[in-house]
Amino acid sequence: MWLSYAAADRGLHRLNPVAKFACLLAALVWTFAFESIALNLAMTFVMVVGAVASGVWSRLWRPWLTVVVPFGVSALVIHSLFNPANATVLAEFAGVEIGREGALAGGIFASRVTILSSSILLFVLTTDPRLLMNALVARGFSTGASYAVLAAMDLPPELQRRTRSIWEAQQARGLDIGSGIVGRLRSFVAILGPLIGGALVATETRTLALEARGFARSGRRTFLRESPSGPWHRLALRAALLAIPLAIAARIVL
Amino acid sequence: MTIGAIAAAAEFPEAAASVADVPAVPTISIRDLHLAYREGSRVYPALRGLDLELRPGEFVAVTGANGSGKTTFCRILAGFVPEHIDADIVGAVEFDERPMLRVPTRDRVGLVGYVFDAPYDQLTGAARTVEEEVAFGLENLGIPRDEMIERIGEALRTVRIDHLADRHPYSLSGGQTQRLALASVLALRPSVLVLDEPTSQLDPLGTAEVVEAVGRLSRSGLSVVYVTHDLEPVLDVADRLVVLDDGRAVVDGPIRERVTDLALHPRGVDVPPSVRFGASLRERLALDNVPLSADECIATLIDAGVAARPTGEEAPTRSADRGAPRIRLEGVSFSYPNGTRALDDVSIELDEGCICFIGQNGSGKSTLMRHLNGLLRPTAGRVLVGPVGPEGQPVDTRERPVHELARTVGVAFQNPDDQLFNRTVRDEVSFGARSIGLSDTEIAERVDEALDLLDLTLAAERRPLELGLAARKRVVAASVIAMGCPIVVLDEPTSAQDAPGVAAIERAVRHLVATGRTAIVVSHDMEFVARTADRVVVMHDGSVLLDGSPTAVLAQADALARTSVRPPAIVRIGLGLGLEAPPLGGDELLAALQLGLS
Numbered sequence: 001m002w003l004s005y006a007a008a009d010r011g012l013h014r015l016n017p018v019a020k021f022a023c024l025l026a027a028l029v030w031t032f033a034f035e036s037i038a039l040n041l042a043m044t045f046v047m048v049v050g051a052v053a054s055g056v057w058s059r060l061w062r063p064w065l066t067v068v069v070p071f072g073v074s075a076l077v078i079h080s081l082f083n084p085a086n087a088t089v090l091a092e093f094a095g096v097e098i099g100r101e102g103a104l105a106g107g108i109f110a111s112r113v114t115i116l117s118s119s120i121l122l123f124v125l126t127t128d129p130r131l132l133m134n135a136l137v138a139r140g141f142s143t144g145a146s147y148a149v150l151a152a153m154d155l156p157p158e159l160q161r162r163t164r165s166i167w168e169a170q171q172a173r174g175l176d177i178g179s180g181i182v183g184r185l186r187s188f189v190a191i192l193g194p195l196i197g198g199a200l201v202a203t204e205t206r207t208l209a210l211e212a213r214g215f216a217r218s219g220r221r222t223f224l225r226e227s228p229s230g231p232w233h234r235l236a237l238r239a240a241l242l243a244i245p246l247a248i249a250a251r252i253v254l
Numbered sequence: 255m256t257i258g259a260i261a262a263a264a265e266f267p268e269a270a271a272s273v274a275d276v277p278a279v280p281t282i283s284i285r286d287l288h289l290a291y292r293e294g295s296r297v298y299p300a301l302r303g304l305d306l307e308l309r310p311g312e313f314v315a316v317t318g319a320n321g322s323g324k325t326t327f328c329r330i331l332a333g334f335v336p337e338h339i340d341a342d343i344v345g346a347v348e349f350d351e352r353p354m355l356r357v358p359t360r361d362r363v364g365l366v367g368y369v370f371d372a373p374y375d376q377l378t379g380a381a382r383t384v385e386e387e388v389a390f391g392l393e394n395l396g397i398p399r400d401e402m403i404e405r406i407g408e409a410l411r412t413v414r415i416d417h418l419a420d421r422h423p424y425s426l427s428g429g430q431t432q433r434l435a436l437a438s439v440l441a442l443r444p445s446v447l448v449l450d451e452p453t454s455q456l457d458p459l460g461t462a463e464v465v466e467a468v469g470r471l472s473r474s475g476l477s478v479v480y481v482t483h484d485l486e487p488v489l490d491v492a493d494r495l496v497v498l499d500d501g502r503a504v505v506d507g508p509i510r511e512r513v514t515d516l517a518l519h520p521r522g523v524d525v526p527p528s529v530r531f532g533a534s535l536r537e538r539l540a541l542d543n544v545p546l547s548a549d550e551c552i553a554t555l556i557d558a559g560v561a562a563r564p565t566g567e568e569a570p571t572r573s574a575d576r577g578a579p580r581i582r583l584e585g586v587s588f589s590y591p592n593g594t595r596a597l598d599d600v601s602i603e604l605d606e607g608c609i610c611f612i613g614q615n616g617s618g619k620s621t622l623m624r625h626l627n628g629l630l631r632p633t634a635g636r637v638l639v640g641p642v643g644p645e646g647q648p649v650d651t652r653e654r655p656v657h658e659l660a661r662t663v664g665v666a667f668q669n670p671d672d673q674l675f676n677r678t679v680r681d682e683v684s685f686g687a688r689s690i691g692l693s694d695t696e697i698a699e700r701v702d703e704a705l706d707l708l709d710l711t712l713a714a715e716r717r718p719l720e721l722g723l724a725a726r727k728r729v730v731a732a733s734v735i736a737m738g739c740p741i742v743v744l745d746e747p748t749s750a751q752d753a754p755g756v757a758a759i760e761r762a763v764r765h766l767v768a769t770g771r772t773a774i775v776v777s778h779d780m781e782f783v784a785r786t787a788d789r790v791v792v793m794h795d796g797s798v799l800l801d802g803s804p805t806a807v808l809a810q811a812d813a814l815a816r817t818s819v820r821p822p823a824i825v826r827i828g829l830g831l832g833l834e835a836p837p838l839g840g841d842e843l844l845a846a847l848q849l850g851l852s
Contacts, residue, residue, distance in 0.1 A: 007382070130380055143394075150380050158379075162672070168629050169672040171656040172665035173733060174689030190685075193675020197719050201671050205375035208334050213378070213391030213438065214363040220396040224389035224403070 003059060003124055004157045011054030012126040016233040017135045020127060022240035024119040026247070031115045033247040037104070040111035047118045056125040060118070068117050072110030079106030129153040135227035143215060159195070166194045279310035279445040279477055280349040280365075282331065287345030289326055289335065289501075293720075297342070300326040302501035304345070308446075308479065313472040315488045315509060316481045318498035319522040319752045320724045324481045327498065328450045331479065332368040333359040363395065367444030371451035371723070371750065373431035377423050384410070384426070385419045388438045395442070409441035413467045427615045429460020436467060446477040453482065454750045455668075457615045457778045459818030461487055483752050485513060486526035486823060489546045497521055514544040524753040527781055528823035531840040538849050548823045552830035560831070560847050579603035580741055580772050581626055581663070582648065585635035587796075588621055596621040598796040599635070604741075607788030608763050608773045610804075612780070614818035617793040619776045620668075623743050626774070627663040628656045639663060639741075661690050664739035668746045668776075670726035673733070674718040679710055682718050682729050686737040697736070704732035707765055709758040724750045728758060735762060742766055743774045748782050760786055784808060784822040784838040792817060809835045 007013075012020060027043050051057040079102040080090075086099025129150040136146040170190045171177065177187045210216075289301040301323045308314055318324055329335045336343055337358050347355045349365075370376040381387035385406055392402045410416040413433040418426065423434060432452055439447065449468065453461040461484070469491035472478045480488060485495075488509075495512040497505035499521060505512050516525045517533035532545040535554055545554040581604040588597040596618050604626075611619045624630040625637050628651035639662055640648025651659060664686060667673065676682040683704055687697045705711045708728040713721060718729050731747050747759045756779075763786050766773040777783055783790060783804065790807040792800040794817040800807045808814070808821045811829055821829065824843050828836020837843050 005382075128382065130382055130386060133380060147380060154379060165667075165669070165672045168624070168656075169665075169667045169669075172627055172629065172660055172667065173673065173686035174657050174660040174664075174737060176655075176657040176689070190675055194672050197675060198669075198671035201719070202372075202375045205370055205372055206377075206379065208329075208332075208338060208359075209368075209370060209376035209435075210378060211334070211338065211359040212332055212363065212366075212368045213442065214360060214394035215390075216358075216360045217363065217394050221393050222396050222399055222402065223393055224386060224399065224406075 003063065003121060004154070005128055006056050006059055006125050007128070008055050008126075012050050012122060013054055013128075014228055015126075015236065016228045017127050017132040018139060018227070019233045019237040019240065020123060021132075022237050022244075024123055026240040026243040028116060028119055029244050030247045031112050033251040035108050037107045037111060040108065040115060043115050044111060044118065047115065047122060051118075051122060051125075054122075054126050056122070059125055060121055063121060064114075064118070068114050072113055075109045075113070076103065076106035079103065079109065124153060127153075131225060131227045134223045134225065137221055138223070138227065143221070147210075147215070162195060162198065163191060166191050166198075169194075279475060281310055281351075282306075282308040282446065282477070283346070283348045283351070284327075284330070285346040285348075287330070287347065288343070289323075289330070289345075290342045292340055292342060300341070300501055301330075301345075304498075304502060306496065306503055306506070308477060310445075310477055311472070311475050312494055313469070313478040313480065313488075313492045314494045314496055315485060315492040316479060316496045316498065317483060317485060317523050320722050320750075320755060322498040323501040324498055325450055326501075328368070328448045328479065328481060330355075331446065331448050332366050333357055333362050334368075363391065364442050365444055366446045366448060367439030367442060369432070369435050369439055369447070369449040369452045371454050373428045373435065373455060374424070376435050377431070381423055383420050384415065384423055384434055384437075387423045387434055388441050391438060391442045405441045405443070406437075409437040412440055412471070413437045414463070427460065429456045429463050429615065432456060432460065432464050433467060436464065440471070444476070446479070447471060448479045450481045451483070451750065452480075453484070453487070455746070457613075457818055458780065458820050459614055461778075462820075465491060483524055483750075484526075485524070486528060486547075489513065489526065489529070497523055510543075510546060513546060517544070520753070522753055524756065526823065527840055528827070531824060531827065531843070534840060534844060535849075538844070548826040548830065551827045555827075555831055555847070560849065579605050580640065582638040583622075583625070583635065584638070586622075586625060586632045586637060587634040588625065588630060589633050596796050597625070597632070600796070600798055601635075602791065602798055602801065604772065604774065606767070606770070606772055608767050608775060608786050609789045609791060610783045610787035611774065611776045611791050611793060612778070612783060612817075612819055613793035613799070617817055618796040619793050620745060621796075622793065623665060623745060623774070623776060625651065626741070626743060627651070627665050628654060628659045629665075657689070660686070660737070660739070662739055663741045663743065664734040664737045665743040666730045666734040666745060666747065668727075668749070670718075670723070670730045673730050674726060677717060678715050679718050679721070679729055680705070680714040683710070683714075683732045683736050686733045690737055692738070696738075700736040700738055701732075704736040704762075707735065707758065707762040708732045709754065722750075724752065724755045727751070728755065731759065731762065735766065739771070741772045741774065743776075745776045746778065747775065748777060748779045756782060778819075780808070780820065780822040784825065792819065804838055805835050808838065809833075 051060045080098045083102030085101040088100035089097045090100040091098045133146045133150040284306045287304040291298040378390045388406045465487045492509045495509040528548045536544045545551045586600045589595045637651040638648040683701045763773045787804045
């Protein structure tokens with residue numbers, strides 16, 4: 001199941017979307033700038049706390065457990081056993097040696113994947129797309145680009161809903177979804193075709209509807225709901241924007 | 255900003271200051287307008303010398319066959335053409351004598367409001383609440399927040415959905431969504447409201463809600479252009495009727511007079527049965543005017559002393575021998591994963607003939623249809639379809655895959671765009687038959703027959719997505735009919751169809767029944783139901799409310815009202831005259847009232 005915004009008024013939900021994006025981006029830059037498992041574990045811990053405080057942990061742990069953890073564990077095992085840099089034996093089980101260097105590289109890789117995926121999930125789950133759009137427009141982004149960001153965040157659930165409708169409609173016309181390679185290919189075309197064609201029809205109507213409601217107008221815009229703002233939000237944004245070049249500089253210098 | 259100021263800013267910047275006193279609601283003049291769409295090297299003429307003048311504050315109902323130019327006319331008013339849709343245009347479009355043809359849509363915001371036919375596609379997709387949806391246009395105009403809140407409240411109250419302000423737009427019914435679209439436009443305070451078939455996908459209640467809201471706006475001074483195939487709901491509210499044919503206005507005048515003319519010369523327009531009946535009354539009772547609505551017909555007949563003279567003969571019913579059941583639902587209940595209980599202990603047997611399911615949006619009709627071919631499995635109870643087993647015994651839908659059940663139950667869903675993907679209409683119509691493994695000879699025969707039944711033969715080699723919505727819906731119906739299933743389910747086949755389109759659907763349904771197949775039709779079109787059904791099943795709140803012959807069921811006005819359905823006009827007239835089970839057709843009612851031809 002696709003994840004989408006989980007409406008609430010706590011934790012990360014209350015942070016300005018642009019500031020939140022900058023903070024998560026800074027976390028990612030730091031993760032990739034420094035090869036430190038301790039740093040990555042600390043960041044992971046902070047994200048878990050953030051998810052719990054925001055009330056979205058219950059929606060985060062399942063993709064973690066089903067995708068991130070198996071992927072991370074696989075990476076850890078493969079690196080530990082087969083990394084060419086392995087020189088120090090950390091442990092040995094039944095004649096199979098676990099290399100220290102590989103385990104370290106695997107650990108870093110796995111923790112980076114964890115932080116990357118958690119950042120995206122946390123952002124999607126705690127960010128009201130409309131407030132994000134408003135915040136971007138308020139910061140001078142074009143309305144078209146801001147709407148595209150919003151549409152991208154809302155697209156997966158919509159695609160999922162339409163795919164299900166198409167799948168049902170084609171089965172009702174006798175399409176056998178699971179009969180061999182040729183059948184599957186045919187099914188794929190029968191589902192993808194209406195998905196694209198229908199989206200084009202709907203997009204034309206929506207484009208005209210947006211135009212008729214002044215979407216393309218230039219000039220000052222107002223907002224029914226303003227994005228959260230204030231000194232703490234500005235501080236978070238500035239700190240994140242400062243942390244990013246710092247991490248890059250440190251990576252180059254150190 | 256007034257129209258004059260907008261036009262001036264867009265085309266005559268130097269004149270902007272001098273036209274600020276032009277009235278806010280403009281006179282719209284369209285003179286000798288020719289328009290052709292281009293697609294590659296092909297040219298599709300849509301308007302061929304359209305001449306119209308729309309006066310301030312008028313409610314103009316616009317009708318005509320599909321392809322007559324109605325939508326193009328609307329799009330011209332909103333500025334979509336030629337700004338967003340490429341077309342060759344010759345002629346003039348003026349608002350208060352100011353040329354408007356090249357004024358972009360964005361500069362008409364607040365002047366022209368536009369409501370589309372598709373309720374959901376016109377939502378911005380950028381709102382989590384109804385309030386935010388209405389706010390979208392106001393935000394783009396930079397309206398201060400306090401004024402924005404005031405306008406949102408006013409617009410929502412006008413269309414009577416203020417109690418839904420905090421709901422997610424996608425959680426609304428079709429009727430509520432269409433009223434939300436209307437509110438979003440009204441909040442911009444336009445002078446001219448253009449509605450392009452706004453009720454084509456709504457149930458009778460949704461239609462009545464939208465028409466009532468638009469009627470009130472019109473009375474407050476707004477100009478309204480209302481495109482529709484179904485004239486009956488607007489008979490009492492519209493001032494003027496325009497019929498387009500082949501890109502020209504062929505009928506134009508006061509609606510009461512022009513619709514009466516149409517009763518004699520329909521010009522491809524679906525003339526409301528009450529008007530046809532009223533025309534017959536004028537002839538028989540030597541009236542000066544034609545009573546147009548059911549209420550007017552009743553009043554006229556009572557005044558003429560006809561009400562007390564029913565024949566006493568029992569009205570004929572079409573449903574007699576039902577034959578053996580082909581589908582049996584036994585105590586079927588179904589709840590969606592979010593907990594919504596959509597079906598509640600439904601037990602029913604479906605047999606031969608045309609069985610129409612009616613009821614308000616959300617009453618469980620579509621959920622029930624998805625059970626017939628196994629797309630949904632009951633939470634409790636079972637659905638037996640047969641005979642499809644090896645020895646001809648019924649099978650439980652839980653035990654067979656959908657594609658296998660599709661050999662017995664073919665379903666054409668409401669949204670054609672969920673299904674169309676082939677290069678030509680012929681390929682699309684062949685798809686179902688090919689999927690269930692019919693031979694090439696059988697496929698060719700059945701496809702030709704289905705194309706012919708649904709008036710698609712001339713479009714057979716065209717791309718399905720090039721066709722209009724009505725034709726696309728007929729393509730999907732044809733593809734299911736061509737499968738040759740003994741049971742065919744059609745979900746809202748007549749919505750968006752013009753008179754010839756509805757006639758084609760009727761022809762196809764009658765053909766199915768005549769060839770021994772069961773046609774199950776979900777419909778909000780009560781006139782279609784009255785003409786076509788052998789049996790009517792009324793759904794309400796996930797249960798079967800009524801089930802019987804059309805004559806018996808459609809006469810139960812109070813029970814039907816519980817599920818937001820009104821009996822067809824002729825039945826309402828009969829009921830208004832005191833008949834307990836009025837006939838379904840106008841001629842039969844005249845006969846029952848001893849007003850038939852001698």
